[in-house]
Amino acid sequence: MEPLYAPPGYLTAHQVARLLGIALGGVRQLVHRGQLTRAGGSPRQPLFAVHDVTALDTKRRMRAAA
Template sequence: MIRPGHLTAHQVAKQLGISLGAVRLLVHRGQLKRSGGTPRQPWYAVADVAALVVKRQHSNAA
């Protein structure tokens, strides 16, 4: 069971409109931090994902 305030990698990918591989790249590049879960099934904080969505929207609008 996932803790409240967190998303799975699948949920993050859906929110951002990207693949799971792209989610892993964001983590590798330091643009998204894991905040729980296991090495095979990490969780990500909703606030971190929301900030990334806003950042991506601003860069796409420019």
Template sequence: MESQIIRPGHLTAHQTAHILGITLGGVRALVHRGELSRSGGSPRQPWYKIEDVSALDANRRNGKAA
């Protein structure tokens, strides 16, 4: 597996899943439903903006999202 250097201000799918308390499949489902957008990386190793993940986490904790 080729390692990529992630851009500042971004998270890997694994980091995103950990922060949100979901599985990688859950992260893929959020992307599929349009609740989270990829912001870089590759199709197999996507990155997500920290701001987007933080906002989604806050909304989920406040009961505003699934």
């Protein structure tokens, strides 16, 4: 279940998945691989910093374009 509210500057795991165009399990794998770091929340409902997610998205798009 997706939380209804994320503080300004943070995204829920569901929002990250939607933004990156991946499944929720893909977000877990990014965290496991160290490519994305949790920035708060709870173990069951983590939050991610917007700047970390946008940096990762930019990096992934540049790699795909190359």
